[in-house]
Amino acid sequence: MNNRALSSRFIPNMHVLVFILLVTLLVLLGSDPAEAFQEHGAREGMYIHLLGHVCFAISMAGLWYGIRQSRLGQIRSWRYMAAGALLLVLWNVMTFSGHVLSHFFLNKASDNLHNGITMVWKLLKLDNIVCLTAMLCFYAGLRKMLDAGSTEET
């Protein structure tokens, strides 16, 4: 069996492995805070949420790269999808930064710094605009796909 065949057999197993790992992490870190050994539930909950954002951002970056690198990148509908994925990466960066600012810096900063951080934090709260734009890009891609019918290869 050649290397290519080996790698193509290996890739789906990798996906399953990563999937199991993510679910395990979610179950372990996202457990009910009422359980006895969970002393810092809120903070751990925040960690798993931030980890979720990291996973989300990486997967969207992967989706964007996968589309751009393949022949799908030449099809208009898929270019919209790639744009949506890239915007979701940006959204994840914005929300991740917002969470970090509010939970780790906002209450500890000095007054002057606090005002600056609050302003940045407030601006980051406009993340919904980026997220909505990403969804609109996805929708535009799907509409193109629907209108193009079978003339566009997937």
Add this chain to the structure above:
Amino acid sequence: MTQGLDIFILSADLAGSLGMIVVSLLCILTAVRISKREPDNCMYGYLVWFFAALFAFSISRSIGHILKHILIFSGHVDLWRVISPMSGSVNTATFIAISSITLFFHSMRKIMARTVRDRERIKKISRELLNLNQNTEAIVSERTRAELALNVAHEIRNPVTVIGGIANRLLKNSMSQEEQHKWLQTIVKQAERLNAIVKKFETLKGELTWAFQRVELTGLVDDAVEVIQQEAREKGVKITVRHQAREVFVDANDYLLKLSLLHCIRNAIEASKPGTEIVVTTEREDVGAVIRIEDHGCGIPEVLMKDIFTPFFGTKEQSSGLGLSVVKQIIDEHGGTIEIHSVEGQGTTVEIFLPSKLGTKKTWASGKAKP
């Protein structure tokens, strides 16, 4: 200034949350529509899962945000503190779901790329088979023609030689009445032999049997067009299919009927100029169906029209000249009729009429008004 910014952020958050619900709902509905159109396409099936996860994400996030604002403004901060971790957990779970589903995108892409490659290969093989079919038709027809000619020559040589010899002797008038009677009897016998040979050829036609079954005509036309679509594309000719009825059933041999259609469409492609369109229409009639193939090509000169269904008549160098005569014979065997209307320089329309039931052949042939 700060209050104004707060109000703007709040409005943007609420409007964005509502917008997210609406747009993500539209996305999942559109993905389902696309998937339903081609249920066998695994990428479209994958998109449904992907957008289902994005929809769950939008709902969990947006409802969380809207609830937060409502509860805080209505003074139920404690209730929001209870709900907040649940909303956050669901939101996090949707992140993981989206990430997990996206992991399989690359596998889907590979599967689709392979499917596209295989489809191209099948199309290529199909084209090669069609060419092979044409070549076989040409070789078989050539051989059949040669064998037929040899057999006919061999069978009729003796009777013709005998008849010729006797006729010569009779012309010389060097025989008695009795002898003349005897030789005339031989001529009659040889003529009967020739007649028997002719009858043998006639019975050949009667031995032809076809396997007929109920065939859905619109699907058969779609299949034929799909097979030949690539040839049309290569020449820059567009084929448009229009079905006036959804399902049209006829008694037919699907292979032979498809072969006939392919031949007619290929003729239309060959006659068409790049950038022109061929329209293939199916219509349901009272006692059968009509297939119409219309091109805007060079047309057929009027002087050739009377011979187009004649066997071994052809204008193309590579052709056996059997094409349209075979098509006509196939349509005849189906109890249908084929008509060709052409104006030189403007285009040609081939109309094939097929009865829905083989038994309706006579009614069909006599009842159908000529277009």
